[in-house]
Amino acid sequence: MIEIYPAASRFTADHGWLKSNFSFSFAEYYDPDNKLFGPLRVFNDDVVQPGNGFGEHPHHEMEIVSIVLQGELQHQDSMGNTEILRPGEVQRMTAGTGIVHSEVNPSATEELSFLQLWFLPSTRGLEPSYEQLAYDVEAMNDRLLPVVSNRPSSEQVALIHQDLTIYLSKLGEKRSLTFEQAPGRLIYLFVIEGELTLNGESMGKRDAARISDVTKLDLAAESGAHFMLIDLPAQP
Numbered sequence: 001m002i003e004i005y006p007a008a009s010r011f012t013a014d015h016g017w018l019k020s021n022f023s024f025s026f027a028e029y030y031d032p033d034n035k036l037f038g039p040l041r042v043f044n045d046d047v048v049q050p051g052n053g054f055g056e057h058p059h060h061e062m063e064i065v066s067i068v069l070q071g072e073l074q075h076q077d078s079m080g081n082t083e084i085l086r087p088g089e090v091q092r093m094t095a096g097t098g099i100v101h102s103e104v105n106p107s108a109t110e111e112l113s114f115l116q117l118w119f120l121p122s123t124r125g126l127e128p129s130y131e132q133l134a135y136d137v138e139a140m141n142d143r144l145l146p147v148v149s150n151r152p153s154s155e156q157v158a159l160i161h162q163d164l165t166i167y168l169s170k171l172g173e174k175r176s177l178t179f180e181q182a183p184g185r186l187i188y189l190f191v192i193e194g195e196l197t198l199n200g201e202s203m204g205k206r207d208a209a210r211i212s213d214v215t216k217l218d219l220a221a222e223s224g225a226h227f228m229l230i231d232l233p234a235q236p
Contacts, residue, residue: 007206053104194225
């Protein structure tokens with residue numbers, strides 16, 4: 001089954017300094033029928049104004065992945081990490097038994113646009129940890145590039161404590177690719193930019209698809225598309 005969720009169906013919160021789009025229940029948005037897709041708990045699409053951000057706040061028992069689309073994200077945490085995340089990099093944080101961190105747009109002039117995903121870990125009580133890696137942006141042209149996985153295939157793939165893989169891809173004009181998956185798993189697809197055809201169904205910018213009981217995806221772009229594909233277990 002393929003369920004398409006148009007971008008406009010997301011809950012939007014506009015606080016002036018922050019504009020967020022929530023794909024799952026989060027903060028002031030709560031829908032008991034929209035809390036999880038497998039272990040995927042949060043998929044937020046945030047825009048933060050210059051000089052603003054999220055002050056120190058705690059997390060626990062969650063795997064958190066951040067990917068910057070535009071601008072810079074400054075991260076500081078209780079483990080002593082201070083990093084700047086930019087486009088072409090991915091951040092993975094294991095909150096485990098507990099971590100405190102802050103996330104700020106350090107620019108005085110440029111907006112920050114980033115995606116943040118939360119996953120339930122496969123094991124509770126993990127020691128908190130942090131990882132930030134750069135990936136080869138050219139390597140995602142017309143192919144699925146793994147950037148986060150529980151089985152990293154290279155030093156450019158961040159390790160996550162859940163049975164999943166996050167891929168990024170940029171399909172060029174009139175280009176296509178196929179993704180095949182073992183039965184009994186889930187796929188979450190998110191179009192970052194452009195338009196994509198998924199097994200004959202059209203998807204636009206910021207549209208998402210929740211896919212189950214489908215083992216083969218045919219993906220095509222008439223004029224180009226940048227997207228994320230997540231291969232997930234069916235159970236958290």
